[in-house]
Amino acid sequence: MFIEIDQADSTPLYLQLRNQIVAAIAAGELEPGDSLPSVRSLGRDLGINLHTVNKAYAVLRDEGYLLIRGRAGAQVAAPSRAGGERGAAGKRLEDGLLLLVQAHKAAGGERSDFEGAVRGVLDDVYQADRGDIR
Amino acid sequence: MSVSMVQSMFLAVLIAVVGATAAMTPWLMPATECFAVTVPAANVVDPRLHGLKRRYTVQVLIIIVVICAAMALPAVFSWDMTAALAYGIVLVTLSVALPFFLMLRYRGRVQEIKRSEGWRATGARKVAALGERELPRPASLRWELTHLAAAAVAAIIGWRLLPQMPARVPIHFDLTGAANGWVERGPLAALMPAGIVLLLGVFLAMAHLAIVRSKRPVVPGSLATSAWAYAVFARAQSLVLLATGALLDVCFMLIPLQMAGMIPLGSWIALILLAVAVALVPSAWIFVSLGQNGSRLAGHMASPDAEAGIPVDDDRFWHAGVFYANAADPAVVVPKRFGAGWTVNFARPATWAIIAALVLLIAAVMVISLAQ
Numbered sequence: 001m002f003i004e005i006d007q008a009d010s011t012p013l014y015l016q017l018r019n020q021i022v023a024a025i026a027a028g029e030l031e032p033g034d035s036l037p038s039v040r041s042l043g044r045d046l047g048i049n050l051h052t053v054n055k056a057y058a059v060l061r062d063e064g065y066l067l068i069r070g071r072a073g074a075q076v077a078a079p080s081r082a083g084g085e086r087g088a089a090g091k092r093l094e095d096g097l098l099l100l101v102q103a104h105k106a107a108g109g110e111r112s113d114f115e116g117a118v119r120g121v122l123d124d125v126y127q128a129d130r131g132d133i134r
Numbered sequence: 135m136s137v138s139m140v141q142s143m144f145l146a147v148l149i150a151v152v153g154a155t156a157a158m159t160p161w162l163m164p165a166t167e168c169f170a171v172t173v174p175a176a177n178v179v180d181p182r183l184h185g186l187k188r189r190y191t192v193q194v195l196i197i198i199v200v201i202c203a204a205m206a207l208p209a210v211f212s213w214d215m216t217a218a219l220a221y222g223i224v225l226v227t228l229s230v231a232l233p234f235f236l237m238l239r240y241r242g243r244v245q246e247i248k249r250s251e252g253w254r255a256t257g258a259r260k261v262a263a264l265g266e267r268e269l270p271r272p273a274s275l276r277w278e279l280t281h282l283a284a285a286a287v288a289a290i291i292g293w294r295l296l297p298q299m300p301a302r303v304p305i306h307f308d309l310t311g312a313a314n315g316w317v318e319r320g321p322l323a324a325l326m327p328a329g330i331v332l333l334l335g336v337f338l339a340m341a342h343l344a345i346v347r348s349k350r351p352v353v354p355g356s357l358a359t360s361a362w363a364y365a366v367f368a369r370a371q372s373l374v375l376l377a378t379g380a381l382l383d384v385c386f387m388l389i390p391l392q393m394a395g396m397i398p399l400g401s402w403i404a405l406i407l408l409a410v411a412v413a414l415v416p417s418a419w420i421f422v423s424l425g426q427n428g429s430r431l432a433g434h435m436a437s438p439d440a441e442a443g444i445p446v447d448d449d450r451f452w453h454a455g456v457f458y459a460n461a462a463d464p465a466v467v468v469p470k471r472f473g474a475g476w477t478v479n480f481a482r483p484a485t486w487a488i489i490a491a492l493v494l495l496i497a498a499v500m501v502i503s504l505a506q
Contacts, residue, residue, distance in 0.1 A: 001263075001264050002263055002264065003264050004261045006258055006259045007257075007260070007446075008255075036264060037264060044347070044349050044464055045260075045263070045352075046261075047349065047460070048260070048462075048463075
């Protein structure tokens with residue numbers, strides 16, 4: 001699977017990396033136990049600062065998506081259900097949703113439109129073909 | 135056939151092979167890099183660009199043919215060795231410099247076309263492969279350890295043949311083949327061939343390391359194909375490098391036999407020239423059949439769904455088309471933009487540290503050998 005960054009995009013590079021790795025895990029392109037390239041190797045191939053890659057990996061580790069195993073590098077972590085709804089992941093979900101819903105309502109959007117959009121995205125992600133190459 | 139004629143012929147063949155490959159270079163680069171200038175995938179088939187590539191190929195071939203013919207002059211007119219050598223050096227330099235200047239001129243033309251057409255980057259998009267285990271990899275660096283075994287063999291052969299070497303072993307020769315530098319028959323004479331194997335091993339290992347640690351290009355319009363094609367290309371080059379090293383190691387292991395008078399110097403020189411020639415052919419073949427970065431393997435052609443515009447434009451980091459200097463890029467080794475193989479990122483301090491270390495190594499070896 002491939003990771004693509006755009007240095008002309010306003011989103012910070014480390015976030016672009018983080019978002020794509022999360023998307024890959026969600027799509028099943030990266031599975032628990034899969035090794036990610038070393039920080040050096042990914043930085044080389046993308047031509048971006050090693051600190052940026054490091055930061056992306058650190059954020060992913062803190063969010064529970066990656067395990068950093070010293071010399072063995074970064075590995076995709078098995079999803080942890082400990083903490084469930086009240087865990088850090090659950091809080092992040094609520095915070096993120098709050099921002100989106102507020103922006104939608106502030107722009108004059110209807111509740112039903114938002115629900116429709118949510119359903120559409122859920123359908124895309126949860127039914128995504130595992131074999132897709134990005 | 136005189137020594138000078140053999141040398142001239144060897145040089146002429148070398149120039150012909152390298153020159154013919156150089157003439158084909160524009161066709162062997164990834165299509166979106168025309169004379170080291172990035173062009174949109176959709177405009178790759180522009181007849182103007184095609185015309186520039188064709189003219190370059192024809193002109194380089196003419197230059198090479200003229201130079202090869204000129205190589206015959208020293209033999210035909212029986213020049214002395216020093217003049218012939220100087221002449222040969224000038225011709226070899228021209229065979230590299232002239233195509234380079236031609237490339238610069240055509241690069242300028244492509245830049246003009248690019249400006250007038252307004253071909254611009256739509257972003258600064260870079261792609262890397264995360265699933266590396268499915269791709270072929272360059273040959274393992276561990277193979278470079280065989281040079282240690284070859285050095286050991288060379289040392290053993292040198293030690294066993296020591297009694298058969300003259301009291302003063304010639305190790306430097308002038309252009310006529312007469313000796314002008316000797317070493318006492320002793321440990322240094324026995325170990326010198328092993329030392330050469332180790333020295334060569336260092337340079338070969340560095341070249342191998344460069345392939346392993348290079349930036350691996352992925353083309354945004356054809357991710358899986360370009361990643362796989364590059365992996366095949368890199369692996370093939372690494373295998374040729376290993377084979378070249380093995381061939382040269384065998385030649386150097388035979389040096390003690392030459393020192394003991396069992397092989398004439400002329401024969402040994404012919405052998406190593408043959409080894410170099412043999413080593414060049416597979417490398418040139420990989421370049422011609424696979425294309426730089428495996429681009430011919432991937433069959434990069436403009437297709438209806440090819441990227442409109444340019445995904446990323448790094449032209450400003452490529453000086454004179456061949457010198458890459460990008461301080462923001464952590465990669466020390468990157469694939470060449472015009473030519474076969476890899477080059478270095480001159481904006482990295484590590485690059486200069488490595489160059490300095492290698493230069494110091496060569497200087498140290500020269501000082502030690504001249505002190506004998």
